[in-house]
Amino acid sequence: MEDWIIDLIKVVFIWVWCLLIAVVMTWVERRASAMMQDRLGPNRAGPFGLLQPLADGIKLFTKEEIIPEKAKKILYILGPALFAIPAFSAYAVVPFGDKIVIGGKEIILQVSDVNIGFLYVLAVGSMGVYGMVVGGWASNNKYSILGGLRSTAQLISYEVPMGLALLAVVLLYGTFSMREMVLAQQGTFLGFLPNWGIFKQPLGFLMFIVAAYAEAARVPFDLPEAESELVNGYHTEYGSMRLGLYLFGEYVNLGTLSGIMVSIYFGGWQLPYIDMSAFLGPVSYGIASFLVFFLKQAFFLFLFVWVRWTVPRFRYDQLMGLGWKSLIPLCLVNFFITALLVQLTV
């Protein structure tokens, strides 16, 4: 097989997989939140309401597409695309498995192992905010523009700690490639712990997960779309599949962020203490590594839902205060300690 065909298959596969995760996540979010609040959630469509996302999709596709009269038309149409495309494309560098050997050809389970994968994730991840800002601006609605403004302020406060937290990881592993980072987490740490990033960078992980929640605009940092304050924030004026694209993009974003968390801090596709490649065949090892990665990712996806229904929303100034006054100093401390340790041990 030609290389480009393999790449195409990988791209299509991961695209469909992202969509599938997003679809199932809408269902998980609604059912799990219901279960946490002693409600039932959607349980009519199909077994356990599993066909509910399909029903939602049909509804969103068949609804009338309304563009507000005084909206900026081009930007209004562009907004959802600007939001969804970066969400999908950030997945390109997430290694979703080790490697699989088919027909004597070794295939790396990652769309592309870019040697600046890390910077790519950061760059593309912050692109999604443009979708929010543009959508909010184009809607010509006070709530939308407030939501857009908030997302900008949030971006400025949280990109810095996120970048600093990740920079410490780069120091630790000495590489920008996501795949090499995962490979560096083999074996054990201090003799008994799995050699995962979380044990080497506990503070960094904490900073990163807080920044990730802010980046994904999820509770407790869902200020851009705070329902109780801003109607629905930046997508107040959106309807039909344009709204669907925003909602979908959000879940794809969650999937990407969970994938990054897993690959950097939780050993990617590796099981702790067990080396799967030792006793599994080349094909089954590829599938098993993919499944392990997915399970870890699923936990973090569920954590997003779990936290959402536990923690109340931060106030606007508290959010900024947390970002600038707590996270950035802590990240700098973490960075300094990491640098010191790396310098001393190497």
Added chain:
Amino acid sequence: MPKPVVKKEYPLSVRIYLWEIIKGLGITWRHFVKNIRYSFRKGPHTVPTTWQYPEDRRPISPNFRGAHMLQLNEKGQELCVGCGMCAKACPAKCITVKRGKPADGEEDRYAGKTMCEEFTIDMLRCIFCGFCEEACPKNAIVLGQGHELAEYTMEACIYDKAKLIANFEEAKAAGKLKPKPKKVPVEAPPKAEAKKPAAKPAAKAAPKADKAKPAEKADAKKEGEDSKE
């Protein structure tokens, strides 16, 4: 004067906020697990807090005041004599009764000497107070357990005699007939005697029925509780 803002000093452990979030996550997780476990529970009433109506139906007390029915006796004879007491007692004026004599050769279809030629209840007006039931000297009209009474047309909500008797047949088939208001004393006197003074038992029946009510209600309550458990 606005209230002065008093800033509460929290200890560092609370101000870090992380431990508090973990405690909160614990609470949501407990609820999540509990509800997941309950949702796999067998039988009716699967969810801890609510009855899922179309799937779970609560047991209804036999004393319930639902859709009306015209009762038949054991021989399949209509009990109603068309006296119109129910129509008089009805506060919503939803009952229309027309008294008539049974046609020749049809006497054994009716328990009394007279019958109701026409008996309609406008269910759109009925308030389900049960006064008709109490007024009835023959225990002919009874409010049953039917409570899903929605229809597509207004005409369908006006129940005629055939519909009311059909209601009775349905309830009889389902074993959901209302227990008779007075239990033992009625059986004692033979039928021939009871028929002679037609007016008197009718007058007596009403107060007796009233007396019988509280005891019966208590029974019904007990039954209801039993079935709940």
